[in-house]
Amino acid sequence: MTEEEKRLILKTVAQINESVKSDIRIMEVCGTHTHQITRFGIRKLLTPKIHLVSGPGCPVCVTEPGYIDALIALLTQKNVVVATFGDLLRVRGSSGSLEEQKVAGKKVITVYSPEDVLALAKSHKEENFVFAAVGFETTAPLYAALIQMARKEGIQNLFLLTSLKRMEPAIRFILWDSKVNIDGMLCPGHVAVITGIGPFLPITVKYHIPAVICGFESMDIIFSISILCRQIAGENPIQFMNTYRRCVSDDGNPAALHLIKEVFRISDVSWRGIGWIKDSALTLNSRYEEYDAFKRFGLEMESTPAIFLDGCECGKILIGEKTPNMCVNFGCLCTPDHPLGPCMTSSEGACAAYYRYGGSEN
Amino acid sequence: MCLAIPAKVMRINHAHAEVDIMGVRKQINTLLIDHLNVGDKVMVHAGFAINKINEEDFNFLRDTLQNMLGNSP
Numbered sequence: 001m002t003e004e005e006k007r008l009i010l011k012t013v014a015q016i017n018e019s020v021k022s023d024i025r026i027m028e029v030c031g032t033h034t035h036q037i038t039r040f041g042i043r044k045l046l047t048p049k050i051h052l053v054s055g056p057g058c059p060v061c062v063t064e065p066g067y068i069d070a071l072i073a074l075l076t077q078k079n080v081v082v083a084t085f086g087d088l089l090r091v092r093g094s095s096g097s098l099e100e101q102k103v104a105g106k107k108v109i110t111v112y113s114p115e116d117v118l119a120l121a122k123s124h125k126e127e128n129f130v131f132a133a134v135g136f137e138t139t140a141p142l143y144a145a146l147i148q149m150a151r152k153e154g155i156q157n158l159f160l161l162t163s164l165k166r167m168e169p170a171i172r173f174i175l176w177d178s179k180v181n182i183d184g185m186l187c188p189g190h191v192a193v194i195t196g197i198g199p200f201l202p203i204t205v206k207y208h209i210p211a212v213i214c215g216f217e218s219m220d221i222i223f224s225i226s227i228l229c230r231q232i233a234g235e236n237p238i239q240f241m242n243t244y245r246r247c248v249s250d251d252g253n254p255a256a257l258h259l260i261k262e263v264f265r266i267s268d269v270s271w272r273g274i275g276w277i278k279d280s281a282l283t284l285n286s287r288y289e290e291y292d293a294f295k296r297f298g299l300e301m302e303s304t305p306a307i308f309l310d311g312c313e314c315g316k317i318l319i320g321e322k323t324p325n326m327c328v329n330f331g332c333l334c335t336p337d338h339p340l341g342p343c344m345t346s347s348e349g350a351c352a353a354y355y356r357y358g359g360s361e362n
Numbered sequence: 363m364c365l366a367i368p369a370k371v372m373r374i375n376h377a378h379a380e381v382d383i384m385g386v387r388k389q390i391n392t393l394l395i396d397h398l399n400v401g402d403k404v405m406v407h408a409g410f411a412i413n414k415i416n417e418e419d420f421n422f423l424r425d426t427l428q429n430m431l432g433n434s435p
């Protein structure tokens with residue numbers, strides 16, 4: 001960061017702090033924002049009147065234990081390898097985690113890119129590779145591309161077990177169904193890279209809450225918070241803003257959106273700690289069902305609600321009702337080495353971010 | 363998990379490209395991007411380029427902040 005940028009940030013912070021007269025709650029929907037806000041110490045710079053609360057945008061945190069159980073059940077089948085991004089390894093289902101399975105010698109591999117699995121499937125025809133397809137719209141087109149490549153190359157030993165979620169229904173749920181009190185929203189920049197601004201416009205138009213699509217540098221975040229504060233205070237009219245224009249165009253990425261539409265369909269799914277949200281899932285559509293691991297291996301997702309251990313507050317943290325330090329376990333019984341809940345297990349979870357960077361909530 | 367990082371395209375090879383990510387060379391998939399050229403900047407998420415970026419637009423942030431604050435130090 002240049003000296004000029006530092007000066008601008010500090011000046012903007014001073015101006016924000018001076019202008020905010022009463023308590024306000026701003027939700028950062030995305031787990032990466034939670035991480036960055038805590039890493040940059042932004043909460044500590046701002047007046048205690050501004051409460052930055054986390055949202056449901058940490059895909060690993062909102063993945064139901066029944067999904068982890070389904071992945072573990074796959075490992076009991078012959079010639080099945082489960083491939084995943086590293087984030088999911090330590091998340092617990094009701095019968096343990098993929099990490100424990102791996103340590104016990106089961107075939108669990110972690111990859112950097114979905115495409116890595118394509119090469120493995122080609123060179124190990126005797127194994128069936130199941131990719132744990134977790135994520136939001138940012139990641140969904142990558143899985144869609146993988147499946148299209150598999151089809152093009154005639155690969156028949158590669159499948160997806162999908163737990164893909166859509167952001168817009170989750171935002172609707174928070175602002176409308178849950179009635180959690182939110183005065184402004186920082187919208188997830190990298191979801192918007194794919195979707196464009198369309199899914200986020202209802203926040204201002206329908207719910208009349210200031211909203212900004214925000215990047216991930218400290219200047220992006222401070223600038224966006226200052227815009228929100230001005231609108232919340234009534235200094236400026238409520239108007240949707242995109243401060244991440246260097247990455248996010250109004251229409252998003254048309255090629256990626258086309259792929260999502262080609263391969264997936266919209267359905268309902270349960271979010272860990274939150275419950276069922278209508279139209280919030282992307283699952284393989286009938287044209288691609290031969291790649292659906294649920295169908296190929298006869299798996300069911302148990303819809304049992306997550307049982308949160310000993311007072312874990314993840315469910316409330318994920319909709320901005322509570323902050324990590326309101327949980328009695330935070331930092332004592334629950335730490336990144338011994339996580340009790342998904343918000344501490346995932347590095348993008350609010351609890352892990354607060355623990356790591358000392359994000360004392362004001 | 364939705365993290366994406368900027369990279370510079372060094373070489374293009376059909377649906378893949380070699381990019382420079384903070385000094386490290388990596389192969390990425392470019393299926394999601396139309397009309398990619400050597401020298402373009404892209405955001406990379408889990409081994410795929412997910413869009414092209416316009417670095418000049420970062421100045422938009424700085425300029426707007428300057429305007430909001432006035433130009434005095």
Ligand code: SF4
Pocket residue numbers: 311312313314317324327328329330331334335339340341342343344345351
């Ligand atoms: S600190 Fe641990 S137990 Fe408490 S809410 Fe966070 S993850 Fe759950």
